[in-house]
Amino acid sequence: MSLLIHLAWTFALLSILAVGGGTAVLPEMQTILAHQFGIDHTQFVHIYSIGQLAPGPNMLMVLVIGYQIAGLLGAGVVLLSFFLPSSLMCFYMGRLWNRFGESPWRRSIQNALEPISIGLMSSGVYAVAKASVVSSITLVLALVTLYLILRTKINPVLVILGSGGFGALLMAYLN
């Protein structure tokens, strides 16, 4: 029971901190999960990859984390605690917005928060890269994907699946 409360508290906090989207809390999530819930960096990156393959919001992968830690109940608790607090805040902000409309301060705060969330996203890239780019093969896969996503219109899921399959073949062959 205390494990579930701990999970709920952790993900509710991450939910409220996720300014700029889920990627902004990736490094924090990774650190907390490693220190407090025994999910190591490799597991975390594997689970993150599953989220990338899923349709809908990529951060739904938090369900797998909940499942790993406390089974189906854990997945449910994580789903509620990760999506409810931020959604409630947004809901009330939407209603306030409809009452007050645009003010110069609102625009300022948004402009100010944008670079912070991009900085946090960069930290997210760094955290995931540290755990997933572990050899020359994985480095090449990451760079090729970066290039393909930025320069071509190929569906990202196909790029990821292709490079996952290709990488698996290479690693299996070299082992």
Add this chain to the structure above:
Amino acid sequence: MSSQLPVNTQLAKSPNLGDLFIQFLTIGAISFGGGIIAYERILLVEKRKWLSADEFMAYLAISQTMPGLNSVNMAVLAGDHLRGVLGAVIATLGLILPGSLFVLGIGLIYANAGDHPSINWILGGIAAAATGLLAAITYKIGDTHWRHVKSLAIIICTFVLMSIFKLSLPYVILIMAPISIYLFRPGQSQ
């Protein structure tokens, strides 16, 4: 013919809950590889005309400013706009249901076979590619911020506090938010 127009407009503005659910469920099921906001815009503004382009932009701004995933926040706001509290709940549930079932299915397999070497190779390869994808998305979302000195300085300071000094996230925000809001206060140029 013309007498029916107001009726149609009325219908377009208040979809029934079932339709709202199905539309967001569809987005949740087909929006692979990010870019959900784009799908939501197509549905809300172009396909069903449930929101005007202006309303969509206003809700997008709130979605991005508030914590939480932008696509989920958009579902909350659009759902509330169209059908109140129940609409917000229904739209959000529709959006996250397909992906939730998907990750739970794969997660189940992973939890039971995560030690198998081939699973490790495949997920290892996918993880490396996902890192490339994440870098690309971050670069794209950063857009013009990468070229503005003020924005770039904030980005770098945030990154250094978070990744190099390894401060915890609440502290990073407590330090950076006041500085950044001061720099971007009303009346300042970009």
